[in-house]
Amino acid sequence: MTLAEKTIAYEREELLTGCQAVAQAVRLADVDVIAAYPIRPYTEVMDNLSRIIADGQLDAEYIVADSEHSQFEIVKHASSVGARAFAGSSGTGWMYGFEALVVTATDRLPVLFLVGNRALDDPGAFGVEHNDALAIRDMGWLLCWATTAQEALEHVLIGYRVAEDPRVRMPMALALDGAFLTHSQHMVRVPAAETVRRFLPPFDLGDRRLHPDNPISIAPQVNEDWVMELRRQNWEAARRARRVIEQAYREFNELFGERYGTPFFDEYMTDDAEVVLVGLGTVAMPARTAVRRLREHGHRVGYVNLRWFRPFPGPELRASLARFRAVGVIDRDFAHGSPDDGGVLLHEVRSCLYPLPERPQVLNFLTGLGGRDISIDDVTSMYEQTLAAGRGRALEPAVRWIGVREEAARGVPEERRP
Amino acid sequence: MIKRVEINYRGIYQKTLARRIGSDLVLIASRLGKVAFSNGRYSDAPERDGIPCKYFVFVSPDLPEEELEAECGAKLDIDVADVSIVLDDTMVKGVEPWAWHGVRPINEKVSADGCLLVVTRREPTQLLAFIAAKPHPYRLATLEGDASLSGLWVFKDDLTHERVLGAVAAVDPGIVTIDAVADYLADEGREPRRAEAARTAHAATVQRIRPVAPDAGISWTYAIPELPAWDAFGEGVAVPGVERRSELGPGGQARNAGFPRGTTKTERPVVRFDLCTRCTLCWLECPDGCFDPTADEYYDVAYAYCTGCGKCAAVCPVKECIVMVDELRFEDTASPWAAYRRDPAAYLAWAEGKKGPERRSYAHITGTGVEVRPAPAVRARRTRKEVATR
Numbered sequence: 008m009t010l011a012e013k014t015i016a017y018e019r020e021e022l023l024t025g026c027q028a029v030a031q032a033v034r035l036a037d038v039d040v041i042a043a044y045p046i047r048p049y050t051e052v053m054d055n056l057s058r059i060i061a062d063g064q065l066d067a068e069y070i071v072a073d074s075e076h077s078q079f080e081i082v083k084h085a086s087s088v089g090a091r092a093f094a095g096s097s098g099t100g101w102m103y104g105f106e107a108l109v110v111t112a113t114d115r116l117p118v119l120f121l122v123g124n125r126a127l128d129d130p131g132a133f134g135v136e137h138n139d140a141l142a143i144r145d146m147g148w149l150l151c152w153a154t155t156a157q158e159a160l161e162h163v164l165i166g167y168r169v170a171e172d173p174r175v176r177m178p179m180a181l182a183l184d185g186a187f188l189t190h191s192q193h194m195v196r197v198p199a200a201e202t203v204r205r206f207l208p209p210f211d212l213g214d215r216r217l218h219p220d221n222p223i224s225i226a227p228q229v230n231e232d233w234v235m236e237l238r239r240q241n242w243e244a245a246r247r248a249r250r251v252i253e254q255a256y257r258e259f260n261e262l263f264g265e266r267y268g269t270p271f272f273d274e275y276m277t278d279d280a281e282v283v284l285v286g287l288g289t290v291a292m293p294a295r296t297a298v299r300r301l302r303e304h305g306h307r308v309g310y311v312n313l314r315w316f317r318p319f320p321g322p323e324l325r326a327s328l329a330r331f332r333a334v335g336v337i338d339r340d341f342a343h344g345s346p347d348d349g350g351v352l353l354h355e356v357r358s359c360l361y362p363l364p365e366r367p368q369v370l371n372f373l374t375g376l377g378g379r380d381i382s383i384d385d386v387t388s389m390y391e392q393t394l395a396a397g398r399g400r401a402l403e404p405a406v407r408w409i410g411v412r413e414e415a416a417r418g419v420p421e422e423r424r425p
Numbered sequence: 426m427i428k429r430v431e432i433n434y435r436g437i438y439q440k441t442l443a444r445r446i447g448s449d450l451v452l453i454a455s456r457l458g459k460v461a462f463s464n465g466r467y468s469d470a471p472e473r474d475g476i477p478c479k480y481f482v483f484v485s486p487d488l489p490e491e492e493l494e495a496e497c498g499a500k501l502d503i504d505v506a507d508v509s510i511v512l513d514d515t516m517v518k519g520v521e522p523w524a525w526h527g528v529r530p531i532n533e534k535v536s537a538d539g540c541l542l543v544v545t546r547r548e549p550t551q552l553l554a555f556i557a558a559k560p561h562p563y564r565l566a567t568l569e570g571d572a573s574l575s576g577l578w579v580f581k582d583d584l585t586h587e588r589v590l591g592a593v594a595a596v597d598p599g600i601v602t603i604d605a606v607a608d609y610l611a612d613e614g615r616e617p618r619r620a621e622a623a624r625t626a627h628a629a630t631v632q633r634i635r636p637v638a639p640d641a642g643i644s645w646t647y648a649i650p651e652l653p654a655w656d657a658f659g660e661g662v663a664v665p666g667v668e669r670r671s672e673l674g675p676g677g678q679a680r681n682a683g684f685p686r687g688t689t690k691t692e693r694p695v696v697r698f699d700l701c702t703r704c705t706l707c708w709l710e711c712p713d714g715c716f717d718p719t720a721d722e723y724y725d726v727a728y729a730y731c732t733g734c735g736k737c738a739a740v741c742p743v744k745e746c747i748v749m750v751d752e753l754r755f756e757d758t759a760s761p762w763a764a765y766r767r768d769p770a771a772y773l774a775w776a777e778g779k780k781g782p783e784r785r786s787y788a789h790i791t792g793t794g795v796e797v798r799p800a801p802a803v804r805a806r807r808t809r810k811e812v813a814t815r
């Protein structure tokens with residue numbers, strides 16, 4: 008008898024937004040300390056958690072902080088005394104707490120943060136853009152995107168499981184596309200608490216737990232004689248995380264049914280594909296729909312939905328993408344002044360492909376910034392351009408804007424033209 | 426096949442109501458074995474008091490969830506609606522939720538043979554006097570009732586929610602059926618009056634659906650702003666300020682024409698200039714700077730910019746001098762002071778006619794009701810200055 012046969016995986020179905028699904032998962036994870044400070048679209052998570060606690064469904068300390076910086080410091084400290092801790096933010100709020108985010112990673116404290124992706128100010132805007140979460144990509148964090156409310160709920164559980172593993176102990180950022188995922192209501196299957204307990208053991212920080220009975224000092228001042236070795240430790244932890252993630256998905260699938268094929272990314276209709284697009288987040292919906300429609304017209308296209316950005320699945324993604332003639336990378340972010348002026352994901356994917364003796368053509372699409380819609384037609388156009396590149400046509404420019412208001416640059420000074 | 430429903434509601438005041446209607450339509454459709462989800466027009470947020478906002482529901486009997494999501498989910502607004510619900514009839518004058526959006530017709534998204542479903546006590550012809558003509562036929566249904574306005578965290582449980590669900594089943598049973606609505610509302614030990622309210626509203630609405638012919642309605646006077654290409658405006662998120670101008674008389678104060686916000690109001694202030702003591706309070710206190718001082722020391726109202734907050738009426742020290750009146754009693758936003766100057770007697774008669782025989786006052790706790798009293802009669806008065814100039 009397998010584990011799954013002995014347990015009820017999901018106990019009921021509820022209508023939940025992405026934010027509410029995350030709040031339900033925090034309840035199921037039996038989190039001990041929650042620090043809150045509002046910024047939309049994350050705010051609905053803290054609203055729902057306060058209600059869940061008030062309704063007696065979760066026994067947790069709920070601390071309203073005076074800013075994101077304090078909010079993130081509170082959960083960092085809570086984690087250091089052995090509490091399972093949760094916080095979240097969005098956009099510039101997340102950036103405001105950046106110092107605390109950096110030290111949480113260097114102190115190797117496995118707090119889970121929800122990032123409701125939001126465009127960075129200025130201008131003040133609410134829509135999704137991925138630069139907020141991506142800002143911690145080099146800081147020793149786990150970073151992962153969910154594409155549905157169901158996945159959001161499940162990745163809070165998977166996230167704690169991976170982050171708290173003694174081989175990892177890194178903070179985890181779970182990113183959800185603002186508005187399109189955080190604020191859309193869908194039917195979500197809520198896992199049974201008993202099954203969650205089997206999947207997610209209690210948090211145990213071992214001999215690093217700050218306690219009067221375990222006198223330790225965390226983060227003393229050190230100089231040139233220590234820093235590099237500490238960096239090397241964290242580098243190893245990030246490397247070990249890959250195997251821990253694979254193991255977590257294996258056990259999740261065992262308990263909850265075959266929910267996830269591959270842990271780091273999902274492939275859709277790629278078996279005989281000539282070209283694929285790669286993207287993060289909700290763009291997967293129009294992208295997969297475009298794939299189905301293009302295939303009806305005989306185009307061999309597929310979609311790769313990247314889930315884990317840190318650790319980046321280098322060898323796995325390299326092996327996968329090596330099969331295609333061209334790869335179109337969708338960036339819902341920007342990296343102004345970077346090589347070829349492409350987006351963040353472009354550089355990760357291209358560098359991942361570099362060791363291949365024969366590399367696919369790589370195009371980059373900057374799109375959907377600040378919450379701009381990415382329509383099925385937009386994605387279809389990206390596929391058409393990628394197909395042409397795969398056949399050696401129209402390779403330049405490598406980086407293209409989709410969905411920006413363009414018109415002939417009449418009367419615009421030469422130096423300001425693209 | 427996809428059914429698209431939009432719920433036009435007043436920001437803050439009807440947020441909880443709209444969201445409940447949206448959630449319940451999804452849950453009821455799911456019980457009918459359909460795939461459904463709902464979301465809001467995110468740019469409407471954070472909502473301001475009374476700003477017109479939208480909530481959406483998408484239902485499909487045959488598409489997988491992902492396809493439905495791809496078609497409808499990650500979008501700012503919908504292209505067409507099978508049913509456009511209007512929770513407050515004053516929105517038939519048009520909706521302007523945010524800057525650079527323009528004042529859009531309330532039926533902008535209604536598809537051919539789709540239905541505009543308005544909660545109102547008015548007749549369809551009265552509504553059509555404000556609604557833009559469409560090139561194709563559609564249906565207009567009315568559900569008798571008042572705009573159910575309450576607070577951000579307050580849900581006014583006055584059965585509007587149940588009645589709207591019943592009315593949706595009446596105008597488009599392809600979304601939900603009345604039996605499914607009633608079954609759902611009878612669930613979990615809820616009082617029988619809830620399902621009954623939905624059934625009664627359903628039966629009444631079936632009788633109150635009328636076809637609207639192509640070109641029936643008004644020609645839309647508001648231009649839809651065209652947004653510039655990326656290289657056609659200045660850099661650095663710097664926006665030119667509103668040109669400074671302060672002259673006496675109607676429209677004398679410079680205002681931001683890019684976002685007048687007039688569609689926010691459900692009521693507007695009617696001023697009895699003959700009673701005005703020129704105390705300046707309305708001019709000082711209006712949060713939106715809607716009063717234009719005039720050469721004869723009155724304060725004209727720029728109605729296109731008035732959000733209907735009622736503050737001027739609250740601070741005016743003179744009884745019956747400023748009274749808030751239902752927005753649908755007005756055809757335009759012309760200067761009231763100019764009308765008064767042209768013909769004082771006609772203006773006063775007009776103002777009293779608009780004010781009507783009743784005065785409504787709202788409780789301090791939102792959602793707890795409104796008090797209706799007979800209007801006090803105040804005789805016309807003439808200021809000394811005017812007497813002197815005659």
Ligand code: SF4
Nearest residue numbers: 711731732734735737
């Ligand atoms: S109701 Fe009065 S105070 Fe409020 S915006 Fe209109 S004119 Fe100004």
Ligand code: SF4
Nearest residue numbers: 701702704705707741
């Ligand atoms: S508050 Fe009333 S009395 Fe005072 S200036 Fe305004 S309209 Fe006149």
